[in-house]
Amino acid sequence: GAGVSQSPSNKVTEKGKDVELRCDPISGHTALYWYRQSLGQGLEFLIYFQGNSAPDKSGLPSDRFSAERTGGSVSTLTIQRTQQEDSAVYLCASSDRQGGTDTQYFGPGTRLTVL
């Protein structure tokens, strides 16, 4: 079946502009995650959605970052007033939280470049 998809694949923006990144999880997966990966680094947790529960936003680096998940499926990560340090690859993952395991399946990421 189809995996996690993200759009756009690349985004170049000017400092101070707002950007929206989209994630389509695997159909039927109830959990959705956003991560950030800076050049040559591991993945940094940003936010987690599970069903209708309140999201865990503990990884968001500042109040310029927000995310929502509509209808329990598609999610949008919004970065307001972008800064150069926001440049990174933003990865989305989903999981089905079945059987006590939580294997997360990742999308290809959105490479964000802030000029």
Next chain:
Amino acid sequence: GESVGLHLPTLSVQEGDNSIINCAYSNSASDYFIWYKQESGKGPQFIIDIRSNMDKRQGQRVTVLLNKTVKHLSLQIAATQPGDSAVYFCAENSGGSNYKLTFGKGTLLTVNP
């Protein structure tokens, strides 16, 4: 070993050799561990996982070993192929969290033909 700044640990092997990639995890309360493979320009791809009630798990050409005493995880790849060239990340479930994963900085594996 662990990386510093932008410099990833690297491992270079010859095609057909076995590879061993090591990872030191941070939280003794973590009870679920995963290895991911990330090729250039792609998202991480699940390889194999292991729970803390096991010390070894085998998949197709891959084996994960877990040593909880020293908080060490390793990934063994048998008969390494050029297609195995990638960055490999270990991840732990953040001290037993149901969902939050903490990732290591990764190891770059290069397979020479």
